[in-house]
Amino acid sequence: MRMFLLAPLPFLAVFACGTPAPMTPADMAVSVDLATSSPDLATSSPDLATSSDAMMVDPQRPPTSSAMALEDWLKTGAYKAWACESAMHAARPGSAHAANRICSNDLLSKSTSGEYPVGAASVKELFNGAGAIIGYAVGLRLKAGPSDDSWFWYERVNTTTYANGPGVALCANCHRNAPRDFIYTQVKP
């Protein structure tokens, strides 16, 4: 886990902070602590204020600030350590999606009943016929309650973005009919 957290740091230093200055060892120590600590601590730290996208290394929470931040986070592969289906499968009945593989984060996979907790998230890898990843679908519970905008949705296939925001109707219109909350497939640990 520590290795994973360290790996994206040089990238963050250049792109996320918006400054080309390389991180000093002291900065890196701060970032590692932030990445493993709570969001509340993170926002109260002046160091993080200058690198708010450091949140994108939170391995449990896909960032929703921009499509680019989310795609960068997906590229880290953090979600692959979640509870994931063992292999890709054809779209299930009722699905609007291509062949896929779903991963559930800790809050989603360990939740036992009712509404999923705020911060519960799913990542779905989307595949073409040759088994190559051509995009991702992401769901994240943003706030409590039954309204459509309590869930953030993102989907990009090849170069087309189909959703990027809370309550996107294209997704919510179907997902609100899921057997539990807005989620069809809960992958358990």
Ligand code: HEC
């Ligand atoms: C017509 C219904 C339908 C629509 C529209 C739809 N989905 Fe889904 N989605 C499903 C079904 C069914 C599954 C589970 C089975 C599968 O994908 O094979 C699923 C799975 C998912 C998952 C994995 C978590 C879960 O609920 O199982 C995510 C994330 C997801 N969809 C995101 C989206 C996004 C983002 C959109 C909008 C761009 C969208 N979906 C539109 C039916 C739909």
